[in-house]
Amino acid sequence: MPNEGYLDKSVHWKVRSGQIGFAEPTHSEVADAILGAGLATQVGQRLGSGKEADVYLCRDGGGLIVVKVYRQYRTAHRGGRPIKLESMGQRALVEFDLLSYTWQGGARVPEPGRRVENMFSMQYLGSPEAVAPMLQQARLEDPEAFLSATMSGIEGLAEAGVVHSDLSPFNILVYENLPWFIDLAAGVRVDRLGTPAWVRLEEAVRALESGGRALNRYFRRYGLSWDTIEMVRRVRAKIELYRPG
Ligand SMILES: Nc1ncnc2c1ncn2[C@@H]1O[C@H](COP(=O)(O)OP(=O)(O)O)[C@@H](O)[C@H]1O
Numbered sequence: 194m195p196n197e198g199y200l201d202k203s204v205h206w207k208v209r210s211g212q213i214g215f216a217e218p219t220h221s222e223v224a225d226a227i228l229g230a231g232l233a234t235q236v237g238q239r240l241g242s243g244k245e246a247d248v249y250l251c252r253d254g255g256g257l258i259v260v261k262v263y264r265q266y267r268t269a270h271r272g273g274r275p276i277k278l279e280s281m282g283q284r285a286l287v288e289f290d291l292l293s294y295t296w297q298g299g300a301r302v303p304e305p306g307r308r309v310e311n312m313f314s315m316q317y318l319g320s321p322e323a324v325a326p327m328l329q330q331a332r333l334e335d336p337e338a339f340l341s342a343t344m345s346g347i348e349g350l351a352e353a354g355v356v357h358s359d360l361s362p363f364n365i366l367v368y369e370n371l372p373w374f375i376d377l378a379a380g381v382r383v384d385r386l387g388t389p390a391w392v393r394l395e396e397a398v399r400a401l402e403s404g405g406r407a408l409n410r411y412f413r414r415y416g417l418s419w420d421t422i423e424m425v426r427r428v429r430a431k432i433e434l435y436r437p438g
């Protein structure tokens with residue numbers, strides 16, 4: 194089994210002795226972890242749930258924040274072997290770094306808070322009444338303006354040195370009529386291009402093209418067409434700036 198090698202002895206023991214279940218942790222276990230890490234003072238409802246992580250609405254003192262929690266043990270697609278804690282800490286670290294980096298670079302992403310192990314906090318996008326909807330579910334007031342803001346938002350990410358490799362109407366939130374980019378976990382740093390980085394760049398472009406197809410499908414419902422070639426051109430133009438010489 195592929196994951197077996199990653200598990201240390203104590204985990205094997207806990208698995209055998211039944212101290213670790215492979216079921217997802219309950220809400221109260223996650224809440225304890227978040228509170229214990231000092232990331233929030235109150236843990237509320239789960240806002241979203243993906244393949245590897247869950248996102249919780251929380252309160253920190255007076256204000257609302259969100260905490261993204263990478264699951265410590267998840268069952269593999271088949272075989273049901275757990276994955277070790279550190280690898281999920283690593284995923285959280287990678288996403289948190291990319292978030293911090295793009296935020297500092299002025300991209301429209303939620304402001305990062307803090308990371309502890311497999312969890313990190315960030316700005317909550319939404320009002321006290323309602324969370325900002327995913328683009329997929331949003332009803333746009335001005336689709337044309339939103340499309341163009343999405344195009345420049347992607348350019349803005351590239352300007353900050355990152356290509357979002359998982360672009361889709363599920364990873365863009367509509368907040369104050371503007372596109373906000375989330376879920377940077379698989380982002381590609383493009384501001385440090387050595388030789389192997391050109392491979393990375395090609396990878397990034399392929400990911401952008403697939404994101405472009407998803408966005409094109411989305412904007413078609415408003416009778417608009419998304420220009421993926423233009424998006425790639427703009428992103429490339431930003432990336433060129435990083436090339437030495
Ligand atoms: N900063 C945020 N503010 C409000 N809602 C958020 C925020 N970040 C994530 N969410 C909600 O949680 C869901 C999952 O977040 P995401 O980062 O895309 O995780 P996943 O890796 O599970 O796809 C999103 O679709 C969104 O509804």
Ligand SMILES: [Mg+2]
Binds near residue numbers: 243376
């Ligand atoms: Mg997502």
